[in-house]
Amino acid sequence: MTERTPTPMDLLDFPGAAELIAAGGVEPPSAEAVDGAWAAVARAAREEERATMPATPPTQLTSRRVRRPRRLLVAAAAVAAIATGAVAYPVLDMGGEPAATASASEFFEGMAEVAEDAPATTPAYWKVRVETDNQDDGKRTDTNYFDREGRVWSVDADGTVHEPPAGEEGKVKKWPVGKKWLTWPQLEKLPTDEKTLAAHFPKDPNTRFDQVTIMLEDSPAGPELRAALFRILADTPGMKLVGDVRDSKGRAGVAVEITQKSWVRLGGGGGGGSEVTLHTRDRYVIAPDTGLLLETTHKTLGKNTTTPADRYTWLEVGPAERVE
Known part of the structure; x- marks a missing residue:
């Protein structure tokens, strides 16, 4: 039938x-x-x-x-x-801070479930290929691999592989968690209960948000850790769900945004000069079927601001068995 x-x-x-x-x-x-x-x-x-x-x-x-x-x-x-x-x-009450919209929180909870369903891997290397477009560096694509000790290999567009320098000159890949910078093995020792994990990050919501999203962008965090990170974002104030979008490569995703305020002192060393308030809007495009970040943009807002947004497009982030 x-x-x-x-x-x-x-x-x-x-x-x-x-x-x-x-x-x-x-x-x-x-x-x-x-x-x-x-x-x-x-x-x-x-x-x-x-x-x-x-x-x-x-x-x-x-x-x-x-x-x-x-x-x-x-x-x-x-x-x-x-x-x-x-x-x-x-509306979520975050102790007087601007609350995340209910829909943003629900979206992050959904992404936590997606992250939990991802297969756990134990690769030899972690590969990150990202396209960057900003005023300082222009537009470029970087391909890097790093191993569990944090040593970094870079690969040129023509396939030339650059081995990590020996000794102290070699770069070591780490991620900020609170006041510490953790290596790949140290990430694996973090708790995966979101409340316990949140205690490792700063109490300031803006700093906590920045550190959590950095880990979600390119770290080798396992499925349970990624799920806990998304649940921390679900409780982070100021998040707004934008909805369905496409990134600069045409890939379909869901965008969330947060507008943050910071202060910069211009001129006059030793505490002098004037203090300027800046507002920045950060947008994150997430693939809803995998929970992977596709693209992040950071834009300074203001009537007199014409600076284009910094863009980071994550072309490939995941396990690899060899550097090539």
């Missing part, structure tokens, strides 16, 4: 469908309404997931979360909520 193709009325077979049809054309919903509707979808899906999980004793549950298909009814309810504008959305 072949499956029947659902008709439009099949898809609208949910409570409130008649009211939705009768409403006809309505004004486009606000961004807040859309954010809230997607948050409602995620919350309803989680409640459904809990209701359908087998009654397994706690001692037999694994740390891996069970992922199940979302029913059409959940999505349909969200459509109805958006169409009528009748949706209330939660």
Whole structure:
């Protein structure tokens, strides 16, 4: 027997469908309404997931979360909520700091589940190929490999491999975590519970955000560690979900943004000069099927600012068995 193709009325077979049809054309919903509707979808899906999980004793549950298909009814309810504008959305309280939108938090929680499902690997090398475009360096592509000791190999566009220099002159790849810079083996010793892991990062949300995203960009963090990093971002204030975009290479992804404020003192050494406030907007494009970062851009905002955004496009980040 072949499956029947659902008709439009099949898809609208949910409570409130008649009211939705009768409403006809309505004004486009606000961004807040859309954010809230997607948050409602995620919350309803989680409640459904809990209701359908087998009654397994706690001692037999694994740390891996069970992922199940979302029913059409959940999505349909969200459509109805958006169409009528009748949706209330939660805001995360971060002790007075600007809160992350509910939809951004839900997105990062989803990316944590994707990260958990990725296979664990124990490669000999980690490969990073990134295209950089900024005012200082112009546009260039760098290909680097590093081993578990942190030694770095670079590969030219023509395939020429540059061995890491011996002794103290050799570069060592590390990542900032709090006040420390950790090597690949040290990353593997970090806790994977998000609350315990968060304690290793700075309390300042901006600095914590910067360090977490640096690790997500190009570190060899394992699936459970990446999942914990995404969950830390879910609790980071100021994040906003932009939605579906394409990066500079045309790859489809989901963008999130954060606008941060910093201060720079110009002129007058020894504490003199004037203090200038800068606002920067950082955008991160993430592949929703893998949780890998595709592209990051950093833009200084202001009426008198014409500086183009710094762009880092992550062309390849992952395990490798040899340098080539």
